[in-house]
Amino acid sequence: MxxxxxxxxxxxxxxxxxxxxxxxxxxxxxxxxxxxxxxxxxxxxxxxxxxxxxPHMWKYWMFLPVSNLRKVVTLNEGGTRLYRVKRLEEKLGISMLYVKNEGENPTGAFKDRGSSVEITKALEFHARRVIVASTGNMAASISAYGAKAGLDVTIVVPEGTPEGKLLQARMYGAKVEVFGKTYDEALAEAERRATEEGYYLTGNYHFRVEGQKTTGFEIIDQLHFKVPDWIIVPIGAGTHLRAIWKGLKEFQRVGLIDELPRIAGVQIEGYDAIVRAWETGKPVERITEKVPTIASAIAVKKPVDGENVIRAVRESDGHLGTVTNEETLKAGMLLGREGLFVEPSSATALALARKMREEGIIESGDSVVVVATGHGLKDTDTWNRVIQS
Ligand SMILES: [Zn+2]
Structure with missing residues (x-):
């Protein structure tokens, strides 16, 4: 290691x-x-x-904090395809536009890269029981990898979490426990039980970052080590963007690439704590309003990696922006016409690309990669409403 x-x-x-x-x-x-x-x-x-x-996740084993490669807990995560979307290039006026389709991961979302590393580490630490606070994709992913490893998985969710979102976790055999009224309360409970009752805590922590940075490794590898001008990433907790940027700097450090791309992060309207901090120069403050959103997977009020996102964007001379629900749904429909069905949160990246091009931040000759984080089947309710209206 x-x-x-x-x-x-x-x-x-x-x-x-x-x-x-x-x-x-x-x-x-x-x-x-x-x-x-x-x-x-x-x-x-x-x-x-x-x-x-x-290109596949464990090709980059030397950049991953695992002691024994024969003991990796894997469901063949990563190795997701990078699609060139030519009709969208024409429509948006961008000369090279790609979609990194993370919905192709085993549980349908990018989280599986981080879960593979986290659950492998849980075994290294001789854990028997793991715990995670989540209401969606993270819960499903940790449950699947925990099941694969033969561990007991407990998911802590706040009151009012829709049962539909927990179906996947239940199918993988996780125990679901309701605690508190908000995600923050559920998270505090998971952390308390890790400290006091000996559960192994999983979630947006450093070992997850290590798995998530392989999204960036694969993009560079799939472009034959040519660096794109822009990589655009949806922001929930901010961990994925932080991770991708960390990985790219590591690739540069070991001489695999000479230059770095510019990183853009996108938040959904109403949940723009990081964009607000970026624009005002103040620290990232918790969002207090409750706004209806179609992008529940990234509707985070206090992103844990907010400051790390701002640092990454600043270092890369990048960009941060907010998109509306309507812009996001339109972008999702456009991706559908390219044969790519993504969850609403994922479509925010293309929506921001479109805006950045209109504002001249992305130039016509630029090469752009948008990261689509989850499969459209993760949230059929939203897309059903769009199709029927
Ligand atoms: Zn410290």
């Missing part, structure tokens, strides 16, 4: 990579996994078979 240590993203406090901590004990901020990058560079350098290998 090339992982060397854990470092706090805010105060810089360091921890051993074998430490079971899930956030900084000093300041409560997210942690980052660091590696011996010179050793990774040596493994990759002039390694022709490695370069020829088809």
């Amino acid at each position: 090339f992982a060397s240590k854990l470092v706090c993203t805010k105060c810089g406090e360091e921890y051993s990579s074998a430490c079971g901590v899930y956030k900084c004990r000093k300041c409560g901020s997210p942690l980052d996994v660091r590696y011996h990058y010179e050793d990774i560079a040596e493994v990759i350098q002039d390694n022709d078979p490695w370069f020829r290998e088809h």
Whole structure:
């Protein structure tokens, strides 16, 4: 394993990579996994078979914090296709436009990359029971990987969570427990039980980041190590965008790429805590209003990786924007006409690409990759209403 240590993203406090901590004990901020990058560079350098290998998540094992590759818990996550969408290129006036279709993952969402790493780590730490607070895609994903590993999985959800969203988790055999009125209360309960009752805590923590960064690795690999001008990512907690940016910098550090793309993040109207902070220069504040949304998977009031997203966007000279429900639904319909059925939250990335092109932020000669995070069958209610209206 090339992982060397854990470092706090805010105060810089360091921890051993074998430490079971899930956030900084000093300041409560997210942690980052660091590696011996010179050793990774040596493994990759002039390694022709490695370069020829088809892109898939565990091809990048040297960038993942796993002690024993034979003990990886996998359902064949990653290796999702990158689609060039030529009719949309013409419609939007962008010379190269691609969709990274994360809905092709085993449970239908990008979360499976992170879950594979998190559940593998749970086994390394000799856990028997894992816990996660979630109302949707994360719950389904952790439940599937927990089942594969033979672990007991408990999902903590707030009151009023629609049963439909928990169906997948129940099918994978997870125990669903209702606690509190909001996601934040459910999360606090999951963290309390991890600390006091010995559950292994999963969710938007540093080991998940490591799995999620492989979305970025695959995009670069699938473009034959040519870096696109833009990568556009939907933001819920912000962990996926933070992870993709971390991975790209690691690719640069070991000499796989010379330059970096610009990163854009998109939030749905009413849940734009990060965009507000970006525009005002203030810290990321919790959204207090309750606004109806079609993009429930990214309707997060206090994104845990908000500050890390802003840092990534600033470093990459990127962009942050908000799109409306209507713009998102239109973008989803356009993707459907390309043969790609995505959940509403995923369509936000194309909606923002369209806006950025209209505003001249994306230029006509640019190459753009939009990340579609989940399959359309994840949220058929919303699309049914659109089709019927
Ligand atoms: Zn700290």
